[in-house]
Amino acid sequence: MAVSRELSRFVRDALAQGRSREEIAEALGASGWSASEVADALGAWAETAFSPPVPRPQTTVSARDFFVYALTFGLMVTGAIYLVQLLHVLIDMALDDDNFASPSRIRWAIAVLVVATPVYLWLTLRERAKLAADPALYRSAIRKWLTYITLLLSAAVLLGDLIAVIYAFLSGDFTLQFLLKALVVAGVAGLIFLFYLNDIRKGDAA
Known part of the structure; x- marks a missing residue:
């Protein structure tokens, strides 16, 4: 499932501010995002303490x-x-x-x-x-x-x-x-x- 730019940007900014993944998932769920959309958006960023968040490798098309x-x-x-x-x-x-x-x-x-x-x-x-x-x-x-x-x-x-x-x-x-x-x-x-x-x-x- 493709993650929208707005959702990806929100997750990146929230992680950069030190928000936990649970907090982000709860906020997105309360705003109407589905569980699969939330999981994909969070999964696009590596679970490391490094700031700013580190993106995971994505599939390519050429x-x-x-x-x-x-x-x-x-x-x-x-x-x-x-x-x-x-x-x-x-x-x-x-x-x-x-x-x-x-x-x-x-x-x-x-x-x-x-x-x-x-x-x-x-x-x-x-x-x-x-x-x-x-x-x-x-x-x-x-x-x-x-x-x-x-x-x-x-x-x-x-x-x-x-x-x-x-x-x-x-x-x-x-x-x-x-x-x-x-x-x-x-x-x-x-x-x-x-x-x-x-x-x-x-x-x-x-």
């Missing part, structure tokens, strides 16, 4: 972050989709003699992966180096949003994959071919989820 992280996550999603498609086609070719996969589908999936994979890896490694050199970059709001969106999408895919497996088992359509395809989806989505979950944890610890 056009550069949007371009880099949107491109990175877009490449990741595209690459994951075509990797799953390619592996599914190969499973069909290996286990179903009557299945004749379109060569164009295989060629297109390989072409996408040949382009998307190295670009994604380059962008990711480049950003990891910058994050290691300057942990303050972990506070990028765009980076956090896109990371959590990625976690949401991968978790939804994992749950959908599990539902499909259970449904196939109950309906009698559970075959080795289906199982291998489900494992491919779970493997790709699971690796993405674990990778970005670890990334979030690193950001919280930074």
Whole structure:
């Protein structure tokens, strides 16, 4: 929740005058500010005896972050989709003699992966180096949003994959071919989820 400038200025001035956080919270609450607004306003200032009050680090937003992280996550999603498609086609070719996969589908999936994979890896490694050199970059709001969106999408895919497996088992359509395809989806989505979950944890610890 964004804190208004007036509220932030009031809290800063009150802390600078030696008012306790309890007194400030009580005064703001009596004036109609909600508990969450009060908590956010007070949380923006470090709990130190130093005067004037010391601001806490805040999240940042920049056009550069949007371009880099949107491109990175877009490449990741595209690459994951075509990797799953390619592996599914190969499973069909290996286990179903009557299945004749379109060569164009295989060629297109390989072409996408040949382009998307190295670009994604380059962008990711480049950003990891910058994050290691300057942990303050972990506070990028765009980076956090896109990371959590990625976690949401991968978790939804994992749950959908599990539902499909259970449904196939109950309906009698559970075959080795289906199982291998489900494992491919779970493997790709699971690796993405674990990778970005670890990334979030690193950001919280930074």
